Amino acid sequence: MSIFREPSCRSLPAGESSPTAVRLKAVSYGGIGAPALVLLLFLTSAVAQTDEFDDAELIDRGRYLAIAGDCAACHTSDSDRPFAGGYPMEMPMLGTIYSSNITPDAEHGIGDWSLREFEGALRRGVSKGGRNLYPAMPYISYARITDRDIRALYAYFMHGVEPQAEPNRNNDIPWLLSARWPLKAWNTLYLESGPYEVDPDRGEAWNRGAYLVQGLAHCGTCHTPRGIGFQEKSLSEQGNHYLAGGPVLAGWQAYNITPDDDSGIGLWTEAQLIQFLKSGHVNRLAQAGGPMAEAVENSLARLRDEDIHAIATYLRAIPAVRSDGGGPRQRQGQPSQSVIALRGKPLASDIGEDVDGARLYLGLCASCHGADGTGSEDGYYPSLVHNSTVGAHSDHNLRQAILHGVRRDIGQGAILMPGFARQLSGEQLAALVDYLRQQFGGRRGPDAPDRAAP
Ligand code: HEC
Ligand code: HEC
Ligand code: HEC
Structure with missing residues (x-):
């Protein structure tokens, strides 16, 4: 099976010219005379050394x-x-x-x-x-x-x-631990x-996808939960926790990307998954910020269509893992009704000491994500209703996106959301996050099960 893509026409690399070829050349050029033959042998050996x-x-x-x-x-x-x-x-x-x-x-x-x-x-x-x-x-x-x-x-x-x-930089690790x-x-x-060994019971795209996901594209580095030794709990779909989501350094959380309907991406169509991997954006579903934005920008957006297709084929066929039991994360939540009353009035961008989540939303976010939270019509400013980050079990990524913004550039003009780390106090951030999760994410109550420390 040719999943690793042999080039269609392969010319013999310079270094591989064989001794037989040299002899044949020497014979056919036999009439040229000894000095030419010596020169020829010299040139051939020079080629052989490249x-x-x-x-x-x-x-x-x-x-x-x-x-x-x-x-x-x-x-x-x-x-x-x-x-x-x-x-x-x-x-x-x-x-x-x-x-x-x-x-x-x-x-x-x-x-x-x-x-x-x-x-x-x-x-x-x-x-x-x-x-x-x-x-x-x-x-x-x-x-x-x-x-x-x-x-x-x-x-x-x-x-x-x-x-x-x-020069390489020395690590900042205490001597005793180094x-x-x-x-x-x-x-x-x-x-x-x-x-990687090809699984003969599976198709070509599945095998190519498995090879990329488990190997070079190292999706599990971020998406597989880790055990007590900081090891990835499973390294392929044959393990129990493979790609079931886990914390990434710098405060981000990589989601469960197994085909589970609630905790994973089981409800995504193949076309949505492909669009996400290629661009990092599917309106009313998910956008890539933080480390995933980098993976899309530097790697996935630059892969061949058939490789992205292979990755999607494999991801959709691995066993579904139910991870956090927190209910569906992309289906809940409602556009905001309360803010419709504000139509036509200017939004207050000076938030002062305000700790009312709805008003903070109107002041800081509504200009782009819409007063009711459904984003702009063309989808450039994404809907926060039916958004995997707002509806997620844990609020880590929502906090990260609000504090540090989103930046992604796949060569079609940068996608930018500003960060609000300097504007928001800890209390304001908590109030805003609670409001967003309840209103747009359908997460009930401020004490969500897995809340990041302020
Ligand atoms: C997630 C981060 C990460 C990625 C992705 C990564 N590396 Fe590394 N690599 C490191 C770090 C960190 C070190 C140094 C580890 C140490 O000092 O123990 C390293 C070390 C190395 C070394 C050893 C260098 C030396 O002087 O000892 C090589 C070779 C290397 N990487 C090649 C690659 C190649 C090729 C790729 C892509 C296929 C790659 N790395 C992708 C983080 C990464
Ligand atoms: C460097 C860490 C990292 C790597 C490597 C990585 N991801 Fe991610 N991924 C994340 C993070 C973090 C998020 C959440 C992003 C956000 O909310 O903005 C994410 C989000 C996603 C999502 C969206 C899920 C949802 O429900 O919103 C999909 C799908 C995904 N990744 C697939 C992949 C695949 C496939 C690979 C390998 C080809 C991969 N990721 C490699 C960190 C990573
Ligand atoms: C200047 C316009 C603008 C403002 C203001 C703005 N956003 Fe965004 N937001 C964006 C853009 C653009 C994206 C990225 C769209 C994409 O990834 O394709 C985004 C993405 C997001 C995402 C998804 C990020 C992820 O990693 O999953 C969330 C959640 C979000 N915004 C919430 C907010 C909140 C809450 C506020 C107010 C504190 C806010 N935004 C203010 C433009 C804005």
């Missing part, structure tokens, strides 16, 4: 796979110097670690790494020289990448990326080695 990874087609494939793997999300902190590393990541209980320079700079990057060393970092979490990497690098998922794709990625990072002479040997034990417990 780097087999310096192959335009292989590099191109690797570039696409690096997008599917969203390597830039963590390894690019300054867009002028792609893959130069230095991106900070909080490790629970340990401290801050910084991503590495993975450009082909021989001194500061990975320019002198062999294919085997590169493969070790991606699939086994072991750096050149044997140092164990922190699982902030998603090698748990990348372990699924096939040999063929590892080669293409290697070709791209060796020959398709500009070297950057940027030993890396516990990671070996962690890997023994939680790393399932071995590249």
